[in-house]
Amino acid sequence: MANLNVIxxxxxxxxxxxxxxxxxxxNSLVVDRLVDGAVDALVRHGVAASNIxxxxxxxAYELPLALRKVAGSKRYAAVVAVGAVIKxxxxxxxxxxxxxxxxxxxxxxxxxxxxAFAVLTTDTLEQALDRAGGKAGNKGADCALAALEMANxxxxxxx
Numbered sequence: 001m002a003n004l005n006v007i008x009x010x011x012x013x014x015x016x017x018x019x020x021x022x023x024x025x026x027n028s029l030v031v032d033r034l035v036d037g038a039v040d041a042l043v044r045h046g047v048a049a050s051n052i053x054x055x056x057x058x059x060a061y062e063l064p065l066a067l068r069k070v071a072g073s074k075r076y077a078a079v080v081a082v083g084a085v086i087k088x089x090x091x092x093x094x095x096x097x098x099x100x101x102x103x104x105x106x107x108x109x110x111x112x113x114x115x116a117f118a119v120l121t122t123d124t125l126e127q128a129l130d131r132a133g134g135k136a137g138n139k140g141a142d143c144a145l146a147a148l149e150m151a152n153x154x155x156x157x158x159x
Contacts, residue, residue: 007153013047024083025056030132059096064099082143114151116144
């Protein structure tokens with residue numbers, strides 16, 4: 001193991017990198033906290049606030065289309081998808097969560113731009129709030145750091 005050349009991305013922004021956060025408005029009590037966590041994490045790691053764009057969509061189901069356009073623009077080093085799908089009494093949750101997840105993945109693979117998945121899928125509002133700055137941390141911040149690390153990794157691999 002000592003002789004391996006390890007290539008990984010760092011957690012410090014370099015060279016004026018731009019990031020986008022594409023966020024659903026539905027479940028804004030949760031989503032706004034995730035967005036705040038993502039912005040805070042990026043800024044704390046050297047991204048200028050002026051290099052972060054926030055794109056709003058109605059809900060998690062609409063995230064993939066906007067992500068495809070944003071990531072496909074090639075203006076961003078990485079994108080963070082932010083939303084919250086909270087289980088209700090019907091099967092609607094399964095359709096929205098599944099289509100959102102697969103669409104986010106497709107947007108990333110089609111654009112070759114890192115897209116971090118900060119879309120919570122929880123059984124209750126309490127679980128979502130716990131993951132949006134509560135006792136389970138802030139998944140928006142965690143995903144923003146994953147986006148930054150992947151942007152830096154791709155930069156190293158391409159350079």
